[in-house]
Each structure stands twice: as C-alpha cells, then as structure tokens.
Amino acid sequence: MKHYGKLTAAAAAGFMALSAMGVAPVFADGPNTDWDVDIIKTITKDKNTAVPNEQFKFTVSQPESVAPEKDIPMHKGTAPDTDITVTNPTTPTTDTNNAALTSVSATGGKIVVNKDVFAGRPVGIHRYVVSETKGNVEDLTYSDAKYNVDVFVTVSGDTTAATGLRVTPVDSSKGEGSKANGMNFTNDYTKQTNANIHNLVVTKTVTGNQADMNQQFKFNTVVTGANGESFYWETSDAQKKESGIATSGSTITCSLGNNETLTVYGLSKTDKFTVNETNADGSAITGNKTSDGYTVTQTENAYVADSGENATVAVNNDRTGTIPTGILMSAAPYAGLVGLGGIFAGLFFRRKRED
Structure with a gap:
C-alpha cells in the first residue's frame, strides 16, 4: 500500500506539473487544460443531392470497462449526462449551393467538461465515451466513431479537482493518437452509388x-x-x-x-x-x-x-392539322366560267371577221 501511495503521489505531482506548465495534448498520455472540444461533423454526398434533413446528435456514456493506466487509477465517468455538456452541430442549409458540393460540414458542435463537478471525486482518470446518436434518415450512413474523454483529477490541498482533459479515438484506426483538438465524425450520403x-x-x-x-x-x-x-x-x-x-x-x-x-x-x-x-x-x-x-x-x-x-x-x-385547300376548290367553278367565256369570245370575233 505504501508503494501504491507513492505512485499515486508521483502521478498527482506529474499532473500538477503538466497543468502548471500548460502542456498541450501532443502525446496520448498528456492532459489538456482546455475544457471544450470541437465536434467536427462532415457529410459526404453525391453532387446534385440535397443535404439530408437531420439534426445530428451525440451521446456521452460510460465505458464498458476501465483498467489502471501506468498505475494511475481509472474510473468510469460518474454522471455522463451532467459531467459533460454537448452542443449538437447545426445542420447545413439545404440549398442549391450545398447541393452542388460533394462534402458539407455541420458546424458548431462541441463538448464542454464541467470541471467544477469533479471537486471531491477520487484522484485518477475519469473516462467517458462520446459517440454519435444514430437517426433514421433513409440512405444516410451514420458514423461509428467513438472517442474517449479522460478527465484528470489530482490532489490540490485538501480538495480534489479536475486539472486536465484528454481525448483519444476508441479505435486507433479512426484517428492518430491524441485528438484533443477535435472529434471527427463522418456521415455518408452518396445515394447514387x-x-x-x-x-x-x-x-x-x-x-x-x-x-x-x-x-x-x-x-x-x-x-x-x-x-x-x-x-x-x-x-x-x-x-x-x-x-x-x-x-x-x-x-x-x-x-x-x-x-x-x-x-x-x-x-x-x-x-x-x-x-x-x-x-x-x-x-x-x-x-x-x-x-x-x-x-x-x-x-x-x-x-x-x-x-x-x-x-x-x-x-x-x-398539334397536327390539315393544310387549308378550300380557296382553290371554291375558285374552280369561276375559273371554268372564265374559260368558257374565252372560247365563246373567240368564236364570236372569228365569225365577225368572216362576215
């Protein structure tokens, strides 16, 4: 127990040192001192396909299991619904400009860790899991990505308080190392394939x-x-x-x-x-x-x-019609009379000359 206490104290001292130096979350085991993380939402789609009418939502839950990390105690997040606040991203506008694109982004999504609630929580890492809530929009494939949100709690005087934040993909194939600068979720709406x-x-x-x-x-x-x-x-x-x-x-x-x-x-x-x-x-x-x-x-x-x-x-x-021919037909009798008149006139003048 004495050995474990020394490890815990060392870990706590390390956390406090990192917090004091403001170390950015470059390494997977380094906590971040920012308490909000962007949700980066991308929708891939066919050109000339309207943006799906969906309000994308996200869920914060407890992990299925946890294990100590380098002798640092690991805890399941106590109250996911209140420890972390989620602001869901705004669905892109459905207009002709976005219809012409093959990729659009839903912006404004964010998680915020409510650090004050961790006062009095046990020393160690408190883990939560953020995932997309699957909807029922036809032909839309929802993201399977999940991210661990680790809140570091260290001893500070006689109280415990959150001192750092780390975000990593649950599945390393979905990202590279620490992703404390954002959580990437992609939905596929390439309907015409x-x-x-x-x-x-x-x-x-x-x-x-x-x-x-x-x-x-x-x-x-x-x-x-x-x-x-x-x-x-x-x-x-x-x-x-x-x-x-x-x-x-x-x-x-x-x-x-x-x-x-x-x-x-x-x-x-x-x-x-x-x-x-x-x-x-x-x-x-x-x-x-x-x-x-x-x-x-x-x-x-x-x-x-x-x-x-x-x-x-x-x-x-x-619209097909018969070409009008009535004018020619109605003029035919008069043309005949004119012809007969000409014949009679010719005979009359010929006889006149003979006399």
Whole structure:
C-alpha cells in the first residue's frame, strides 16, 4: 500500500506539473487544460443531392470497462449526462449551393467538461465515451466513431479537482493518437452509388405541322419520399435553366420546351412521383387536349425499382392539322366560267371577221 501511495503521489505531482506548465495534448498520455472540444461533423454526398434533413446528435456514456493506466487509477465517468455538456452541430442549409458540393460540414458542435463537478471525486482518470446518436434518415450512413474523454483529477490541498482533459479515438484506426483538438465524425450520403437509387428524368418533345417549336409547356411534378427528405432538381436548357430544392410532397413547377428535360436527383426505390403537364395558365388539362390545341401523350415511368436505372417519363405534345385547300376548290367553278367565256369570245370575233 505504501508503494501504491507513492505512485499515486508521483502521478498527482506529474499532473500538477503538466497543468502548471500548460502542456498541450501532443502525446496520448498528456492532459489538456482546455475544457471544450470541437465536434467536427462532415457529410459526404453525391453532387446534385440535397443535404439530408437531420439534426445530428451525440451521446456521452460510460465505458464498458476501465483498467489502471501506468498505475494511475481509472474510473468510469460518474454522471455522463451532467459531467459533460454537448452542443449538437447545426445542420447545413439545404440549398442549391450545398447541393452542388460533394462534402458539407455541420458546424458548431462541441463538448464542454464541467470541471467544477469533479471537486471531491477520487484522484485518477475519469473516462467517458462520446459517440454519435444514430437517426433514421433513409440512405444516410451514420458514423461509428467513438472517442474517449479522460478527465484528470489530482490532489490540490485538501480538495480534489479536475486539472486536465484528454481525448483519444476508441479505435486507433479512426484517428492518430491524441485528438484533443477535435472529434471527427463522418456521415455518408452518396445515394447514387447505391443500386437502388435513381434519378427521375422527364423529357418533353413537340411534333406536328402546326406546332410552335419555341413554345414552353408548364409542368407540376411531385416526389414523395421519407418524412423530411429533400430533392435537388434542374432543367436542361442552359439559357433559361431552372433549379431548386423540393421537400418531400411539395410541387416542382417548371417549364419545358422541345427536347428539354427535368431531372430530379436521388430517388430511392420507395419514393413515389407524379408528373402532370398543365395548360399555359396553370389549369389542369382536360382529357389529353391542352387549351391551345395540343394532344398530349405521356408514358408512364419506366422505373424498375432494383435495376439501377433512372425513372423516365416521356411527354409529347402534337398539334397536327390539315393544310387549308378550300380557296382553290371554291375558285374552280369561276375559273371554268372564265374559260368558257374565252372560247365563246373567240368564236364570236372569228365569225365577225368572216362576215
């Protein structure tokens, strides 16, 4: 027991010396005197995929087991919920700028050790584990990373108090040595590498001898996915390109001309959609005839849930009519009369000359 007491005293003296010198947590066994650590949250995703609508959360818990470290006593964290305060990161804005990126960050996440609560706690290292709370956003892979948060408690006069902090990955493959400057958590949302993920592609064609090839036609498209899911969409015309973010169940309103397309990105096999062309004033088409005389033919989607192919909808507007020929027909009798008149006139003048 005397030998153990000497080791403990030596360890305590070492902790106090480190604290006094303000040593930074460069080495795995060196405590840090800062009491907050950033949560670094990264979401990797496909280009043209909306940011997942998720409030990322983190949990502080006790480790399953602890063992003395270099003869320094190790304790399970007493009250994880109150000893350490977690500020969850802010979800990135779901907008067209972020949709264009392949990696976005959720910022503002932090853990703060409430050092004052450690007064009176046993001397040694008090360990906690920080991990991500897994949600249920469809197609989002949550991080499995875990970090040990070690709070060093040493003797100071007649009281005990927290004197240092160390953060290390639970699994060394997820980081290098001490990570007291931040905890890295990465979520994967690369939906289009999944064989069950598709895009919706709506194609417009215009035909007919009375069709206006420069005319634009309005569409209302609705994609319904998981609760809170969002979809990035864009049209193909470079001159008047339209784009935006549509939440599940909302209406995408856009215009398409001949050989133009609407693409909605990142549909999973459980998502549903409807595509409807409207009249120029936005009213519903009656039957298959627009108010300006086009006959609309729309294919149902060619979407096969597990094929890895896109969902496609082809919409054709045709305005074909008979070329007017009534003027020629109505003039024919008069042309005949004129011809007969000419014959009679010729005979009359010929007879006149003979007389």
